[in-house]
Amino acid sequence: MEIESTRKEYNRARNKVREETRQVKKEQERKIAGNAKSAPKKFRKHKNAKLATRREIPTLFNKDGSSASSQSERANNFNHFFSS
Secondary structure (H helix, E strand, C coil): CHHHHHHHHHHHHHHHHHHHHHHHHHHHHHHHHHCCCCCHHHHHHHHHHHCCCCCCCCCEECCCCCEECCHHHHHHHHHHHHHC
């Protein structure tokens, strides 16, 4: 039963840290948004970091194990996977 109480204690500590981390993050974002007019570069940097997306599809493999190198092969793999 000690393992169970240790697990509960761990879960409480983990949840508290997660909650505090989220609060700090939210406060930082509010601060950056509030200072957007006086510090536009900082705001733009934060916005771009949040909206960053990947431009390419990661390496995919065909059914025979070979890598799909062209964009059309990758698209066909996705099409086949989601249509089945």
